[in-house]
Amino acid sequence: MKDIAQGYMTEDGRQIGAVLMELKNITLKFGGVQAITNASFDIREGEIRAIIGPNGAGKSSMLNVINGFYHPQEGEVWFHGKKRPSMPPSEIARQGIARTFQNIALFHGMTTVENVMTGRQLMMKKNFFWQLLRVGPALEEETVHRRKCEEIIDFLEIQAIRKTPVGSLPYGLQKRVELARALAMEPKLLLLDEPMAGMNVEEKEDMSRFILDVNDQYGTTIALIEHDMSVVMDLADRVVVLDYGKMLADGTPDEVQKNQAVIDAYLGVEN
Amino acid sequence: MFYRESGQFKSSYKEDMQAFPIREDKIGIAVWLLLAYLYVPFFGLPGLEYGFALNAIMIPVLIFTITTIGLNILVGYTGQISLGTAAFMGVGAYSCYKLTSYFPDVNIIILIFSSGFFAAAVGALFGLPSLRIKGFYLVVATLAAQFFLEWCFIRIGWLYNFNPSGAIEVPQREAFGFIVTGAAAEPVTRYLVVLTILIFLTIIAGNLVRGRIGRSWMMIRDMDIAAELIGVRPLTTKLSAFAVSSYYCGVSGALMVFMWLGAAEVESFDVNHSFLYLFMVILGGLGSITGSYMGAAFIWTFPLVLKEIGKVFEINPTVMENVSLVAIGVMIVFILIKEPHGLARLWQLGKQKLRIWPFPH
Numbered sequence: 001m002k003d004i005a006q007g008y009m010t011e012d013g014r015q016i017g018a019v020l021m022e023l024k025n026i027t028l029k030f031g032g033v034q035a036i037t038n039a040s041f042d043i044r045e046g047e048i049r050a051i052i053g054p055n056g057a058g059k060s061s062m063l064n065v066i067n068g069f070y071h072p073q074e075g076e077v078w079f080h081g082k083k084r085p086s087m088p089p090s091e092i093a094r095q096g097i098a099r100t101f102q103n104i105a106l107f108h109g110m111t112t113v114e115n116v117m118t119g120r121q122l123m124m125k126k127n128f129f130w131q132l133l134r135v136g137p138a139l140e141e142e143t144v145h146r147r148k149c150e151e152i153i154d155f156l157e158i159q160a161i162r163k164t165p166v167g168s169l170p171y172g173l174q175k176r177v178e179l180a181r182a183l184a185m186e187p188k189l190l191l192l193d194e195p196m197a198g199m200n201v202e203e204k205e206d207m208s209r210f211i212l213d214v215n216d217q218y219g220t221t222i223a224l225i226e227h228d229m230s231v232v233m234d235l236a237d238r239v240v241v242l243d244y245g246k247m248l249a250d251g252t253p254d255e256v257q258k259n260q261a262v263i264d265a266y267l268g269v270e271n
Numbered sequence: 272m273f274y275r276e277s278g279q280f281k282s283s284y285k286e287d288m289q290a291f292p293i294r295e296d297k298i299g300i301a302v303w304l305l306l307a308y309l310y311v312p313f314f315g316l317p318g319l320e321y322g323f324a325l326n327a328i329m330i331p332v333l334i335f336t337i338t339t340i341g342l343n344i345l346v347g348y349t350g351q352i353s354l355g356t357a358a359f360m361g362v363g364a365y366s367c368y369k370l371t372s373y374f375p376d377v378n379i380i381i382l383i384f385s386s387g388f389f390a391a392a393v394g395a396l397f398g399l400p401s402l403r404i405k406g407f408y409l410v411v412a413t414l415a416a417q418f419f420l421e422w423c424f425i426r427i428g429w430l431y432n433f434n435p436s437g438a439i440e441v442p443q444r445e446a447f448g449f450i451v452t453g454a455a456a457e458p459v460t461r462y463l464v465v466l467t468i469l470i471f472l473t474i475i476a477g478n479l480v481r482g483r484i485g486r487s488w489m490m491i492r493d494m495d496i497a498a499e500l501i502g503v504r505p506l507t508t509k510l511s512a513f514a515v516s517s518y519y520c521g522v523s524g525a526l527m528v529f530m531w532l533g534a535a536e537v538e539s540f541d542v543n544h545s546f547l548y549l550f551m552v553i554l555g556g557l558g559s560i561t562g563s564y565m566g567a568a569f570i571w572t573f574p575l576v577l578k579e580i581g582k583v584f585e586i587n588p589t590v591m592e593n594v595s596l597v598a599i600g601v602m603i604v605f606i607l608i609k610e611p612h613g614l615a616r617l618w619q620l621g622k623q624k625l626r627i628w629p630f631p632h
């Protein structure tokens with residue numbers, strides 16, 4: 001693995017910065033089940049980091065540790081160079097971590113644009129009394145954030161479904177709305193749990209393009225879980241491989257693909 | 272093709288974010304307002320005796336609409352449940368009664384609005400368990416609140432100024448030079464006060480549910496885990512819903528006693544009434560303010576209509592009463608299974624049909 005202590009330059013010429021998040025010796029148990037065992041890796045600023053591994057490897061659990069939904073029994077999470085104390089997920093969202101879910105978690109009683117607006121909640125500051133008046137600064141604030149959401153909606157090409165209740169949308173579009181909602185939070189670190197699962201080739205290509213554009217245009221750091229190896233090879237700068245909760249490998253897509261342990265455990269089975 | 276969105280382009284998000292972006296809806300609301308302010312005060316309701324129209328229909332329906340909007344904020348918008356509604360109304364009513372005894376010279380309208388805050392505080396307190404428990408268990412917890420408060424209304428004599436009858440009796444009070452409470456208050460005065468308060472509270476509820484606060488309620492309702500991962504704090508969000516909801520219940524409880532009943536004891540706030548208000552919410556439509564109007568109006572007037580029909584066919588009134596209970600029960604079950612968004616949704620569907628009329632495709 002190349003020396004990346006001070007950040008590095010990718011093959012396509014993107015500058016990757018310092019470590020944004022570091023996971024140190026994470027161990028997570030559910031009763032008798034050991035979901036993650038002593039896993040350590042880092043995520044750098046501006047990077048697209050993939051987490052791969054067979055079913056039940058502990059990938060989603062890892063994202064849940066990162067955004068504070070699960071609290072590991074052992075290990076430390078470092079963010080922005082500081083050890084992060086244990087805190088509720090709503091506080092971690094405030095630090096600039098957003099995510100999408102493996103089993104879409106949209107707000108089904110709301111329309112697309114309302115769902116995207118929920119991503120702006122934390123940035124809206126006008127208090128209760130302004131909210132109930134909904135005039136002047138409160139209306140101004142609502143309009144400013146609404147405009148931003150419409151930009152994101154345009155960016156992800158979902159204008160046509162702006163006013164549609166999300167429950168009635170097809171799966172692929174729901175995934176896209178979920179991405180829009182996460183983007184609306186303008187996160188520093190974006191976690192995507194299988195953003196392309198269940199999509200056809202065309203939809204996957206669209207989604208890959210969006211992910212690259214997000215990374216490129218907004219400089220968002222992205223950690224994503226994906227099963228489709230060709231997608232991972234195309235998108236990721238570095239890849240972590242998990243198997244039964246243990247780290248098998250960590251490196252560039254090429255390095256990981258050549259790793260014998262990985263081939264045995266994962267690629268061998270898939271291909 | 273009278274009711275349509277096409278051809279009415281929104282040039283700004285502000286326009287698009289209005290409560291009624293469609294022109295025909297705006298006209299409709301204006302017509303309702305004109306009728307409420309200029310027709311009803313002079314003529315009552317068509318075909319009904321004036322005093323009956325105001326005292327037995329309009330005033331209670333408007334008051335219960337406030338209750339229903341309040342309960343809808345909790346049940347329909349935030350996805351919590353409460354069977355303590357009537358008791359929270361009671362808190363508002365008894366608070367208002369105590370306030371009128373302590374501050375006899377303060378404008379009664381101000382006291383009515385203030386009494387809502389007592390209900391809000393009590394509601395938030397009994398909303399605390401919602402942080403840990405959901406569904407059936409929360410129903411039980413709110414039911415406990417209902418019975419505990421009923422017990423307070425009976426046992427704490429201070430609440431009814433140790434009146435031997437155990438009832439609170441509304442004193443005569445003036446506001447803006449008119450007698451608005453007590454036996455001497457004209458029905459039309461009370462009607463106009465209640466109507467104006469309802470419209471005011473409707474606008475506020477509409478503002479809240481369309482903004483940040485309303486979205487945080489709906490986020491908790493639709494998927495509390497995702498809401499939390501987006502940064503919504505479950506504690507403040509749920510408690511704010513309980514508080515706002517109970518505020519509405521409190522104000523409506525004060526209005527019920529001061530503007531309608533004239534006197535009340537604990538029976539006016541019992542659990543049967545809590546069920547009645549829940550039915551209004553469900554039938555009108557969960558998560559709809561328009562639906563709250565429809566639900567309250569329907570549940571209140573339906574038995575009266577049946578009673579009249581019964582009179583025509585000379586059927587025993589108690590039979591008709593039971594018929595209306597059964598019919599409402601059946602409707603609730605039907606709505607819960609078939610159309611969770613209630614009358615409001617049916618109304619919307621009707622409007623949509625009109626929108627594409629005369630070309631159904």
Ligand SMILES: Nc1ncnc2c1ncn2[C@@H]1O[C@H](COP(=O)(O)OP(=O)(O)OP(=O)(O)O)[C@@H](O)[C@H]1O
Pocket residue numbers: 030033034035053054055056057058059060061062102
């Ligand atoms: N909340 C939980 N309670 C108990 N066990 C859990 C919980 N969440 C995850 N697990 C267990 O932890 C292990 C890892 O699960 P995880 O969902 O992280 O896997 P994954 O790598 O995301 O798999 P997949 O590819 O199927 O999504 C599994 O054995 C799973 O059953």
Ligand SMILES: [Mg+2]
Pocket residue numbers: 059060061102193
């Ligand atoms: Mg998973």
